[in-house]
Amino acid sequence: SQKIEQNSEALNIQEGKTATLTCNYTNYSPAYLQWYRQDPGRGPVFLLLIRENEKEKRKERLKVTFDTTLKQSLFHITASQPADSATYLCALAPQGSWGKLQFGAGTQVVVTP
């Protein structure tokens, strides 16, 4: 069966450090992978999309890598700030069903001053 796995334990880091989150998947052949941010009681907010032929993508302090051989994506927040505290969700769509996003359970990030 298809699975998307993210670290279930919260990641506690100090302001200014880099947070690294992992997303592993099985039984998908995704054309792309997405990362979303979710604050408590709110809807997911799109952050980054990386295609299967891209190794790395950056947006401001965010960086995503995508290794289709390892079936893994890493999500980095550099120079983290307390405002980065949220749950970060990895999302994939099955091949041929690009709109049917399937989400991992998310990893909570807590950035302390």
Next chain:
Amino acid sequence: EPEVTQTPSHQVTQMGQEVILRCVPISNHLYFYWYRQILGQKVEFLVSFYNNEISEKSEIFDDQFSVERPDGSNFTLKIRSTKLEDSAMYFCASTSPGSQGTQYFGPGTRLLVL
């Protein structure tokens, strides 16, 4: 910046009652979705809608659920006879052609079935 809106923000209903959750997607978007998130669990896909018909639906989206785009702006999710296990946050999302699946989510409706 355009955004997806949803009403109501909270809805409390009795088991067996019908509820209609409303969404106004971003105006130039053509693909619409409903997801749900039970407290403490993953965001789960329910249904996708394009060109006035359902494109895909999950196993969760059984005969108790229906979707409609009654006019040019609203997109609704109806639950015909609510069950306790329907209590969840319901998110509407939309996307434009060529966005490669990037979806824009609304703030959600928290549904509580008593």
